Each structure stands twice: as structure tokens, then as C-alpha cells.
Amino acid sequence: MERLAGRIILVWGARRAALAVLAGAFGALALPPVGFFAALFVSFTILVWLLDGVSGNPDNSYSRGLRGAFLTGWLFGFGYFVAGLWWLGNALLVEGDEFAWALPLAILGLPAVLAIFYGLAAMLAKFLWSDGAGRIAALSAAFGLVEWLRSVVATGFPWNAIGYGAMPMPLMMQSAHVIGLFGVTTLAVFVFASPALIGTRRGALPGLAVAALLFVAHIGYGAYVLLLPETPQDNAKPVSVRLVQPVIDQAAKLENSDRAAIFEKHLSLSALPPRPDEKRPDVIVWPETSVPFILTENPDALLRIADLLEEGQVLIAGAVRSEEQGAGAAPRFYNSVYVIDDKGQIIAASDKVHLTPFGEYVPYEDVLRRFGVENLVNLPGGFSAAADRSLLPLPNGVKLYPLICYEIIFPDEMTPVLAQAGAILNVTNDAWFGYSPGPYQHLLQARVRAVENALPVIRNANSGISAVIDSKGRIISGLDFNVEGIVDSTLTLEPVPKRHSYPLNLNFWLILATVMGCAAISRLGFIIAKN
Numbered sequence: 001m002e003r004l005a006g007r008i009i010l011v012w013g014a015r016r017a018a019l020a021v022l023a024g025a026f027g028a029l030a031l032p033p034v035g036f037f038a039a040l041f042v043s044f045t046i047l048v049w050l051l052d053g054v055s056g057n058p059d060n061s062y063s064r065g066l067r068g069a070f071l072t073g074w075l076f077g078f079g080y081f082v083a084g085l086w087w088l089g090n091a092l093l094v095e096g097d098e099f100a101w102a103l104p105l106a107i108l109g110l111p112a113v114l115a116i117f118y119g120l121a122a123m124l125a126k127f128l129w130s131d132g133a134g135r136i137a138a139l140s141a142a143f144g145l146v147e148w149l150r151s152v153v154a155t156g157f158p159w160n161a162i163g164y165g166a167m168p169m170p171l172m173m174q175s176a177h178v179i180g181l182f183g184v185t186t187l188a189v190f191v192f193a194s195p196a197l198i199g200t201r202r203g204a205l206p207g208l209a210v211a212a213l214l215f216v217a218h219i220g221y222g223a224y225v226l227l228l229p230e231t232p233q234d235n236a237k238p239v240s241v242r243l244v245q246p247v248i249d250q251a252a253k254l255e256n257s258d259r260a261a262i263f264e265k266h267l268s269l270s271a272l273p274p275r276p277d278e279k280r281p282d283v284i285v286w287p288e289t290s291v292p293f294i295l296t297e298n299p300d301a302l303l304r305i306a307d308l309l310e311e312g313q314v315l316i317a318g319a320v321r322s323e324e325q326g327a328g329a330a331p332r333f334y335n336s337v338y339v340i341d342d343k344g345q346i347i348a349a350s351d352k353v354h355l356t357p358f359g360e361y362v363p364y365e366d367v368l369r370r371f372g373v374e375n376l377v378n379l380p381g382g383f384s385a386a387a388d389r390s391l392l393p394l395p396n397g398v399k400l401y402p403l404i405c406y407e408i409i410f411p412d413e414m415t416p417v418l419a420q421a422g423a424i425l426n427v428t429n430d431a432w433f434g435y436s437p438g439p440y441q442h443l444l445q446a447r448v449r450a451v452e453n454a455l456p457v458i459r460n461a462n463s464g465i466s467a468v469i470d471s472k473g474r475i476i477s478g479l480d481f482n483v484e485g486i487v488d489s490t491l492t493l494e495p496v497p498k499r500h501s502y503p504l505n506l507n508f509w510l511i512l513a514t515v516m517g518c519a520a521i522s523r524l525g526f527i528i529a530k531n
Helices: 002-010 013-030 039-052 062-093 096-127 133-150 176-193 196-200 204-227 256-270 299-308 365-371 405-409 416-420 437-453 504-530
Strands: 237-245 283-285 314-323 332-340 346-351 399-404 423-428 457-461 466-469 475-479 485-493
Touching: 002 039, 002 196, 013 039, 013 062, 039 062, 039 096, 039 133, 039 176, 039 196, 062 096, 062 437, 096 133, 133 176, 133 196, 133 204, 133 504, 176 204, 176 437, 176 504, 196 204, 237 256, 237 457, 237 466, 237 475, 256 299, 256 485, 314 346, 314 423, 332 399, 399 405, 399 416, 405 423, 405 437, 423 437, 437 457, 437 466, 466 485, 475 485
Parallel strands: 237 283, 283 314, 399 423, 423 457
Antiparallel strands: 237 485, 314 332, 332 346, 457 466, 466 475
């Protein structure tokens, strides 16, 4: 290990750049659908050694070392994000004649921008760099901070945060309930980077001991939680849910001529009889924008839904909602979820709050439209964002907290009204991304939200992956990608659940401050020893 570490520390030029990119790309194997979390041990060990090799002598070349660290981190991030997000280009091929020109921007441009965060992480870590376990603490604190920043800067995009690589299965997800995604990310980077200590020896014993303790605690706590017996409240109510996965091709969804057939397909799947061992569903769920027209302008469609539903049943359907703005003004459009009762009445609705840039709206629209930049969803003016989120009530008193599409990837989308919800509802349409890692990565993030908030997640996706997820992140039932059909499942939901929740943000910042404090102390000792 010492010889290997020495060779990597001394590598330079194009070989150094290539190694940084390859290390980041290899780390993406920890993400779904592969889920090989050990890949991150290799990636971060190499990253530490590469940063060791950056000239960072505080006496005469400190600024040069910071610039070199940024470049190393950027190259690492570029490899990681290209390997983990290349599939975003598939969305542009749905209407290839219009958007194919932007394919390089999706496959290479977005990773290049996201890699800036990892460049900043490496530069911040180098600012606190030392010669022992302190540098591992510096790197983990820096990555924890920038992953949090990535979730908030420019509306945020925390997709494939490093912490997800440490949570490929429910056994390894439960820590997120205590410290959240970014707390897991901070400590995971420490664990993943700790083998670098073997190659350089300095501070190896205490650093590896702390890393081993964190890893054992991560696994042990997960085993403990999963072995705890379920104890529902006395007022918990069984709710039978049917997820309808129609697998509508995205190109067909954009064609006006196919809209009637799409609506009929949803109705026919919803009307299928339950299996002999399942009861009639109380709730039928359709995916995001499943209704292929403005529902409130089509009373016949509401009558068809009323004919479908039996007494006491409700349909939850994703749809586009329009809102008139008065004479001479264009209507506003919202990406919405409706609850429709057995009389064909819309009894509740919630609009999407966190819109997808370039998919549902164009940031800096007046400027970018001059260069031909358009939405992937062709609506006049794009979608509008809702000011707040409304809970969706079910007939038995249980309320659902709705998250539409990629809203589920944001830990901070959980507002105080979540305390009144019995489950999280996530409707999405991942057909944009084709058969790729995208839908599997999206599902993992939904499972982690379930664990963080100790709530089941009812997730329906047009082409998959639809699933009913329990509060521990386990999949109770579901349909894989591109599998057309229905899945019925019964959940025991509490109208106002009494669950133990932790202050995830507070715990994250406490962890970050502690780890960064250790790095700063180590750095101070390093400087004193040098002088």
C-alpha cells in the first residue's frame, strides 16, 4: 500500500488528470443499479493520495496548492457525475429533432458544473490539510458541506449525493433517520477515505479505529432498528392501495392524437379485479401527469372516472391544472395531483412547489430563450410553482404528503405539515430517462426519504419503478421498470402518527462542526510542527 500510495502521490500531468477522472467514475459503481458501495473506498483513497501530491506547502506555495486541489477535486467530480448522470441525455432524445443539439450539455455540461462543488470540497479540505487522520476529517467535512450546498444553490440538485453510496440497502439506511442524508455523507466520506492512512502510515491507527467504529455503528444500528417489532397505534387504519403503472412511451404522451387511448389505458388497468388474496383497493393511484388533458375542462372524463370507482373509493391522479388569469392574460399551468371521489368530484388537489429547471421552466427565461433554450415540456410560459404544499386527505381521515417527481430527492422539502401526514405520496414519470440507471437512483432516494421521516412512501411512476415502501425503506410491493400492470398492497396508516423524529439538520451541523473542528486542530498542530 505504501508503494502504491507513493506512486499515486507522485503521478503528474495528464496521467494525474486521467486518474482523478477514473477514480470518480469508479465511485459511481456505488450508485444504483449496481450498488457496489465498496467502490467508494477505492475512489476516496485515491483522491486523498492525489491531494497529498498537490503542492501545498504553507510557507511558499499555499495558493498554488489550493488551485491544484480544486482541479483535482473537479476532475474527480467530473468523472463521478458523468458516470452517474449520463442517462439525463435520454430526456433530450424523446424529441431529438428539437433538443439533440443540447445532448453534450446534458451528458458533459451538467457534470462539469456539478463537479465545481467537488472542486470546492477538495480546495476547502486542502485548506485544512495535515499529515495524518486530520486530513481525512478535513475531506469528510468539506464533502458534507458542499453536498448540502448542492441541495440549495440555484434551486438545488442533490441527486447522487455521496451518502447514497453508503445506503444501498435498508440495513445501511437507518442512520439517515438520526442524522439525515448529509450527516451520513459527512461520516461516510471519512470511512471511505480512511484506507488512505494505510498507505501513508501517519495517524493510521486512530483514524482507522474511528472509521471502523463508524462503520460498525452504521451497520449495527441498522440491524437493531430492523429487528424492532412494529407497534402501530390503536387508531391505525388499513388502507388498500392500487398503483397503476401504464408504461406510456414518453413520445406518445406528447402526441395529441394518442391522448384518448392513454386515458382509456389508465381506466382499464384501474378496473382490473384484485387478486384472490387482496381486498378491493380503497385508493387507486395514477402517475405524474397521467391525465393527458386539462381534466377540469373535460367533464366527460370525470364521469368516466366516477363510473370506474366504486362507493368509497378515490382516485389520486397526476394532472396538469390550469388557472385563468383574466381577460387577455395567458393561463397559468401547474403540475398537480388530484384526489377524485366516486362521484367524479375533485375533492382535493396539490401543486408542485419545486419545479425542474429546463424541464418545467426556463431559468433566466428572457435571456436564454434568445439562444433557443426551451422547456422539455411544451406549455406556454412553462409551469408555475405553487406557493405551498397541500396535504391530500383520504376518506378514512389519513392524509398524504404529496411530492411530485424529483421533489422527493430534496430532504428539505419536508415542511412542518408533514407531522399531520400518515404517508408520503410520490408520483413521477421516469419514462423520460429510458431504461437506464436514472429510475433506480430515483427510487433509492425515495426509500431514504421514507427512513429519514419514518413514514411509508407510496410511489407511482409511469414506466416504473412503482413501489410501496415502508418507513424503514423496505419495498413491500412494486413493479420493476417497463413492466406494465398494477400492484395492490395494504398499508396500516395512522391518521396522526406519533413517531419519534430527530432534528436532522441540527444533528448534521453538529457532526459537521465536530469533524471540521478536529481537522482544524490537526491542521494547527501540523503547522506548529512544521515551524
